[in-house]
Amino acid sequence: MSQPGKPFLSQPVKFTAVILADTFTHDFRPISDNCPRALMPVVNVPMLDYTLEFLTSNGFDELVLFTSSHSRAIQDHIQASRWANSEEVSVRVLISKCTTPGDALRHVHDVDVIRQDFVLVPGDLMTNFSKLKDVLRKHIERRQADPSILMTLVLKECPLAPGQAQKSVNCGEERVTAVIDPSTGHLLHYKPWFSTSFGSREHSERAVVLSQKLLKDRESVQCRSDLVDTNIVVCAPELLGLFKENFDFFDLKHDCVRGILEEELRGSKVVVDLIQVPFLERVCSPSHYARISHAVLNRWLYPMVPDHHWRGPRSRGSDRCVAANPTTSVYVCTSAQLAHDVRSGPNVAIGSRTVVSGGVQLTGCVIGANCRIGRNTQIVNSVVWDNVEIGPDCVLESCIVCADVEIGSGAHISPGTILSFKVKVGDGHHTSPDSRIQVPQMGQPSNPAAVGAGGYGVLWLAPWEEQDDGSKSTSDFEWTPGPKAHRGLKEAIAAANAKFADEALCDDLLCFHEELIDTLHRAYENDHRVDDCILEIMGLKLGFDRSFEDCVRGIVWGTLVYIDDKTTPKEYREQLTSLLSKKWAPVVQRFLTSPATQKVALTVLQEVTAERKALEASFGYVMKLFYDRNFLEEEVILEWASFAEKGTERDKLLLQKCEKFIQWLKEADEEGDSD
Numbered sequence: 001m002s003q004p005g006k007p008f009l010s011q012p013v014k015f016t017a018v019i020l021a022d023t024f025t026h027d028f029r030p031i032s033d034n035c036p037r038a039l040m041p042v043v044n045v046p047m048l049d050y051t052l053e054f055l056t057s058n059g060f061d062e063l064v065l066f067t068s069s070h071s072r073a074i075q076d077h078i079q080a081s082r083w084a085n086s087e088e089v090s091v092r093v094l095i096s097k098c099t100t101p102g103d104a105l106r107h108v109h110d111v112d113v114i115r116q117d118f119v120l121v122p123g124d125l126m127t128n129f130s131k132l133k134d135v136l137r138k139h140i141e142r143r144q145a146d147p148s149i150l151m152t153l154v155l156k157e158c159p160l161a162p163g164q165a166q167k168s169v170n171c172g173e174e175r176v177t178a179v180i181d182p183s184t185g186h187l188l189h190y191k192p193w194f195s196t197s198f199g200s201r202e203h204s205e206r207a208v209v210l211s212q213k214l215l216k217d218r219e220s221v222q223c224r225s226d227l228v229d230t231n232i233v234v235c236a237p238e239l240l241g242l243f244k245e246n247f248d249f250f251d252l253k254h255d256c257v258r259g260i261l262e263e264e265l266r267g268s269k270v271v272v273d274l275i276q277v278p279f280l281e282r283v284c285s286p287s288h289y290a291r292i293s294h295a296v297l298n299r300w301l302y303p304m305v306p307d308h309h310w311r312g313p314r315s316r317g318s319d320r321c322v323a324a325n326p327t328t329s330v331y332v333c334t335s336a337q338l339a340h341d342v343r344s345g346p347n348v349a350i351g352s353r354t355v356v357s358g359g360v361q362l363t364g365c366v367i368g369a370n371c372r373i374g375r376n377t378q379i380v381n382s383v384v385w386d387n388v389e390i391g392p393d394c395v396l397e398s399c400i401v402c403a404d405v406e407i408g409s410g411a412h413i414s415p416g417t418i419l420s421f422k423v424k425v426g427d428g429h430h431t432s433p434d435s436r437i438q439v440p441q442m443g444q445p446s447n448p449a450a451v452g453a454g455g456y457g458v459l460w461l462a463p464w465e466e467q468d469d470g471s472k473s474t475s476d477f478e479w480t481p482g483p484k485a486h487r488g489l490k491e492a493i494a495a496a497n498a499k500f501a502d503e504a505l506c507d508d509l510l511c512f513h514e515e516l517i518d519t520l521h522r523a524y525e526n527d528h529r530v531d532d533c534i535l536e537i538m539g540l541k542l543g544f545d546r547s548f549e550d551c552v553r554g555i556v557w558g559t560l561v562y563i564d565d566k567t568t569p570k571e572y573r574e575q576l577t578s579l580l581s582k583k584w585a586p587v588v589q590r591f592l593t594s595p596a597t598q599k600v601a602l603t604v605l606q607e608v609t610a611e612r613k614a615l616e617a618s619f620g621y622v623m624k625l626f627y628d629r630n631f632l633e634e635e636v637i638l639e640w641a642s643f644a645e646k647g648t649e650r651d652k653l654l655l656q657k658c659e660k661f662i663q664w665l666k667e668a669d670e671e672g673d674s675d
Contacts, residue, residue, distance in 0.1 A: 014116065015060040015133060018108060018235075019051060021067040021074055021123035024100055025594050027285050030420045030438040030460040031402060036070035037283070038123035039077055041385060043296045043306055043331075043366050044351045046077065047124045047283055050304055054125065056089050058132040063091045064113055065123070066104050071095040099547060100250035100593075102243055109240035117143065120233045120252070126292055127280035128301050132232070135273050139234040142185070142271055150242070150260065150268045151252075152234040153187060155227040157274050174229040180222045180272050187270040188221060190257055192229070229253075230280055234273075242268075247542060251593065278302075286400060286418060293366050293383055297329045297347040306331040306349050321349075333369075351386065365396075374409060382413075391427070408454065420460065426452030436460040512544040516551065517558035520587075524562055530583060534590050549600045551591045556604040559588065560622075565612050572614035573621050585629045598636045601626065606654055620658035627661075634665055 021038040028037055038048040055063060063083075067074040075093050078084060083091045096107040108114060117140055119132065139152040155178065179189035215221065233252060242249075242256065249255040260268045279300045283289050299305045307323045321333045330344050333352040342356050345363030350356065352369045359376040367373070368385040374392030384390075384401045391409030398415035401407070405419045408427035416434035419425065423437050429452025431437065437450055438460045451457040516537060523533040541551055563575045580588070592598050605626065609616035626632045641662045644655040655662070 014062050015058075015136060016062040016064065016114065016116065016118040017055045017060050018064045018066065018114070018118055018120050019048075019055075019123050020101060020104055020120070021048060021065055022069055022098070022104070023122065023124065024068075024098075026596055028289075030436060031400070031418065032069075033438070034421050035402075036067070036073060038067075039070075039073060040283070040289070041366075041368065041383075042126065042283065042289070042293055043349050044368055045304075047126070048074075048077065049081065050127075050301070051121060051123055051125050052081075052083055052091070053304055054127055054129070055119075055121070055132070056083070056086075058130065060119070060132070061089050063089060064094060064108065064118075065091060066094045066096075066108060068096060068098045068104065101252060102250035102255065105240055105243045105252075106247075109244045114237050114240060117234065117236055120235050122231050122282060124283045125231060125280070126283065126296075126301060127230075127277060128304060129230075129275065129277040129280055131275070135232075135275070136234055138273060139271075143236060146269065148267055148269050149271055150236050150239050151257075152271050152273050153190070153257070154230045154232040154234065154273050154275060156230050156280055157276055158226055158228045174231070175225075176227050176229050177223070177225040178227055178272060180224065181218055182220060182222050183218075185271040185273070187257075187261065187272050190253070190261060190270075192253070227274070228280075230275070230277075231282060247538065250548075254593075286416075289400070290381060290383060290398065294347050294364060297331070297349060297366075299329065321352075357392070368403070408452070411452070418460075419457075422456075424451065424454075424456040426455035428452065429455060509544075509546070509550065512540060512546050512550065513554045513557075515544075516540050516554035520555060520558040521562060523587075524579065524584070530586055533587055537587075537591070548591050548593050548597050552588075552597045552600045553604055555588055555591060556601045557608060559584075560605065560608045560615060561611060563612075563614075565614065567614050569614045569617035572612070573618045576618075576622065577625060580625065580629055585631075588629070588631055592631055595633070595636055598632050599640070601631055602636060602640050606651075609654065616654075616657075619654050620661055623658045624661050637662070638665060 021036060023037055026032060028040070031040065038051075039046045041047075042050065052063065065074070065078065071093075075095075078091055078093060083089060092113065094108065094111060094113070096104070098104045098107060117136065119136060135152070135154055139149075142152070143149050155176065158175075174192060177189075177191045178187060180187060239256070246255070246259070249259075257270055260270050279295065281288075281292055281295070283292055295301065296305065306321050309321075321331055323329075323331055328344075328346040329348070330346070331349040332338065333350060333354070335352045336350045337355045338350070339356060339358035339360070341358045343361045345361070347364045348362045349366045350362075351367055351371065354367055354369060354371040354373070356362075356367075356373045357375040357377075360373055361378045361380075363379070364381040365379045366383045367379070368388065370386055371384060371388045371390070373379070373390045374394065376392055377390055377394040377396070379390075379396045381398045382396045382401065383399075384396070385403040385405075387404045388401055389406045390396070391407060391411065393410045394407055394412070396407075396413045399413045399417040399419070401413070401419045402421045402423075404422045406424040407413065407419075408425055408429065410428040411425045412430040413419065413425070414431050414433040414435070417431045418436040419431075420436070420438040422439050425431065425437075426448070431450070435450065436459070437457045439456065440446055440458050444458060446456050447458040448455065450459045519536050519540065520533070522528070523536075537551060537555070540546075541548075559579065560576070562579065563572055567575065588601070592601060602623075605619075605622060609619055615622060623632075623637070627634070627637065641655060644651040
């Protein structure tokens with residue numbers, strides 16, 4: 001780190017970046033069960049390579065790459081890349097089993113490889129921002145004047161001033177509202193918000209309440225809601241020690257930034273650097289993945305475009321890729337073989353050694369290496385990975401086809417479909433829209449309904465959709481008691497845990513849930529401090545080595561059953577609304593870290609209705625209460641509703657109880673789309 005008073009450029013400063021190759025989310029399952037998101041190809045190039053090129057082109061000479069899941073694949077990829085023995089940059093891979101970004105930063109602290117200010121970026125960042133060194137310089141200069149600055153949040157201004165160009169795929173942006181001291185750049189308030197269209201939710205999430213203390217002794221403040229979080233953070237090395245000291249920190253923005261701004265971490269400051277950048281996106285969902293592929297084909301990420309050999313000679317598909325039609329963004333590798341009557345629309349890339357037969361129509365698609373495409377096949381707005389065999393007369397629409405997949409003749413792959421690795425689709429089969437198909441697991445038989453006769457694969461269902469009989473349900477675990485039996489909380493949790501094969505693991509999880517719910521009820525009864533309650537639960541989580549999903553199961557269940565089951569529906573609603581007041585709602589919110597945890601919360605809400613008749617009668621009210629308290633996002637609720645329509649009779653009964661609320665969400669969503 002630079003010494004105060006000494007000019008920045010006169011010091012031997014290494015430009016260091018830490019890359020988190022894991023996202024700790026599951027949006028791309030079942031693909032991510034077999035391949036890390038960072039290695040998913042975007043126009044036949046792994047996402048991680050775009051991030052590495054972004055950093056090396058900005059002059060960074062030391063890269064620390066952290067990986068948890070699929071670490072061997074990440075290591076092998078780095079060893080085979082042009083960065084392995086580069087004289088310009090060193091890449092060090094750190095491996096540790098972690099479940100949150102906070103755990104990853106604690107591991108980086110433990111290995112003691114960071115000795116100066118560094119840049120923290122995710123491994124799925126796609127950008128051609130070229131002034132990252134300037135951002136780091138500015139951060140260090142600010143720290144020379146004020147050593148209490150721990151981090152600089154890099155935010156993108158959106159929209160830009162008239163006449164300036166910016167490219168965006170308008171999907172997945174993390175919009176934020178920030179209150180900034182314009183004279184110092186200090187961040188005074190930070191609030192992410194979501195572009196929902198239901199009622200006043202959009203406005204309430206952007207609303208900012210400032211204390212008079214923030215305005216004291218300041219000439220002016222800026223309240224900006226035209227900003228996007230780039231997920232680029234410049235950090236002081238002391239930040240890693242802060243995570244080490246606070247073991248309950250699992251996220252940089254949610255925990256550390258909040259702690260600094262709310263003065264829980266006294267003496268520390270956060271500053272903001274506002275940038276304007278041609279293109280900056282993260283690959284956060286399958287639909288976003290396809291849109292970013294089109295952006296790359298349209299050269300928005302220049303100079304990282306298909307016909308520039310920026311990855312070096314050792315990269316995959318090293319034979320020359322040329323712009324066959326620059327005006328329509330069509331790129332073909334020289335080793336590919338195309339019949340003379342292949343028809344290509346705009347935004348197409350064809351990988352090396354791929355063979356495309358006559359009569360094929362390609363529009364808005366990416367085809368990987370070593371693929372075979374049969375005659376008269378149509379591929380529209382789809383991404384096809386390497387080594388895929390597609391028979392004649394097929395139709396592929398808006399889908400993702402992973403490596404080593406076989407698609408029989410005349411098959412129709414419907415919009416939204418994901419075919420995971422080595423799946424085989426039978427001749428003439430039509431996949432269901434938005435289905436995700438994987439190979440059978442652990443002796444599971446292939447499902448002809450999913451892949452057709454002669455196919456090989458099964459529908460992938462999120463854990464909350466699966467039942468023992470293979471049918472769809474909104475239940476995560478089978479906690480529903482039989483019609484003639486009434487089980488208490490302990491028995492219900494034990495039944496859920498019994499689905500694990502390992503008896504010791506069952507006992508451990510049961511003990512964790514019991515301890516967590518006892519802790520929660522003590523906090524409610526004795527009116528403990530919220531932060532103390534959260535700290536105790538985090539201690540249990542670490543002590544039992546449980547996931548956030550496990551915590552949410554216990555917290556939501558414990559909250560819903562805290563109220564006496566002999567109350568009337570009206571009394572239950574009043575008491576639950578009071579319990580989930582401004583004070584206690586943050587306990588639940590703290591552990592709802594992802595859509596997966598929100599689905600667990602909704603699952604528990606659905607299943608506890610079997611234990612509480614007053615809750616069953618109030619199901620629609622409680623669903624909306626969870627929405628108003630920001631426990632559940634609109635997308636999760638609507639997804640649950642779509643599954644409930646096709647689920648069990650009980651699922652449909654509960655759906656009826658919140659029918660007006662669901663309809664309200666759908667109508668507001670349609671109005672938002674039309675706007």
